[in-house]
Amino acid sequence: MRDLSGRAVNGKPRxxxxxxxxLLGSALVREGPAGHEVCGWAxxxxAAPLPCRVEAxxxxxxxxxxxxxxxxxxDIVVHSAALTSVDQCESAPSMATAVNVGGTKCLLKALHGHACRFVFVSTDSVFDGTRGDYTEDDSPTPLHVYGRTKLAxxxxxxxxxxxALVTRTAFYGWNxxxxxxxGEWILSRLRGGESVSGFTDLLFSPLLADQLARLIYGLxxxxxAGVLHVASADGCSKFEFASRLAATFGxxxxxxxxxxxxxxxxxxxxxxxxxxxxxxxxALLGRSLPSIEEGLREFLKLEPVVKRTSLAGVRGPGGGR
Ligand SMILES: NC(=O)c1ccc[n+]([C@@H]2O[C@H](COP(=O)([O-])OP(=O)(O)OC[C@H]3O[C@@H](n4cnc5c(N)ncnc54)[C@H](OP(=O)(O)O)[C@@H]3O)[C@@H](O)[C@H]2O)c1
Structure with a gap:
């Protein structure tokens, strides 16, 4: 049989x-390629209601x-696990380094001798944000611990x-x-009757996690191989994103x-x-990447699909990314 990347493998590709x-890991399972056996780690x-084998x-x-x-x-590994809260990483740099750098090295070492494709999910936060519209040729100079650990x-x-394929990205979606x-934090505040504030001075280019999952498999x-930027075709401020999300949800x-x-x-x-x-x-995919508008429309449609299988209650606010 052949895996997603066209390589011949023994039996059903894993x-x-x-x-x-x-957030992304669960979307990677939801959007998992046909004919592949998916195994997840956390x-x-x-407590995760996921349609795949999940190991601790x-x-x-x-x-x-x-x-x-x-x-x-x-046959294929998508390494999405990380300590993702920017502020937690800042206050616990040793733990951030241990998980984000040490954990990645540990996985790489364990895979020695395994001829698999390896995808590492990295971040837009490897850049210092002075310019924007960063290409793969721009030099990363992260401002915070999280960004430094992801770059390392x-x-x-x-x-x-x-x-290996390294995808630098930004995303939101349904947990x-x-x-x-x-995105969920903005929406739950709005639904609770509160107003939401959004930063006008932070700009990003976010994809919906499910869009990103499909793009990763497509790539x-x-x-x-190497570093690729995988983000929405357009960018906006966090204020604009929150405003557009609010409008999308009526x-x-x-x-x-x-x-x-x-x-x-x-x-x-x-x-x-x-x-x-x-x-x-x-250029590799032969089509432009989705716009923020397209992502928000899918975010709206996806809510009943994801939330039908999810647990009730909320663990806490987002990581302040
Ligand atoms: N969210 C964003 O906007 C964003 C933007 C750019 C890049 N990224 C990158 O995308 C990836 C996925 O981000 P996300 O937002 O989906 O993450 P997330 O929702 O915070 O989930 C992190 C996952 O990593 C696991 N994990 C943490 N520490 C671990 C450890 N010591 N051993 C094994 N598993 C561990 C967690 O499992 P437990 O819950 O069981 O600990 C959880 O499944 C990360 O690599 C992140 O750096 C995220």
């Missing part, structure tokens, strides 16, 4: 997704990672596996666990207030403009 209970997988694997436990790799023997992990991945991503299918204008990053008193400094230029990925 796809391993780390961080499977996370630290605490018990802590990336900080080298022996467990080795055992679990041998048990799955994956990128280097570890590309040093270890020359055919399967009771916690809130940026694996092209045999792409809220009247005026429920989203403009504010600035300084007013937010965040623990970690935020890069101002991390919009990504995804022209290279678009």
């Amino acid at each position: 796809l391993l997704v780390t961080g499977v209970t996370g 630290r605490q997988p018990d 694997v802590d990336l900080l436990n080298e022996a467990a990672v080795h055992r679990a790799v041998e048990a799955v023997s994956p 992990a990128e280097h570890a991945v590309l040093a270890d596996r020359r055919d 399967v666990l009771p916690k809130e991503s940026l 694996v299918g092209t045999g792409a 809220f009247p204008p005026g429920r989203v207030m403009p504010s600035t990053c300084e007013m937010g008193r965040l623990a970690a400094p935020r890069p101002r403009n991390v919009t990504l230029n995804s022209g290279r990925a678009a």
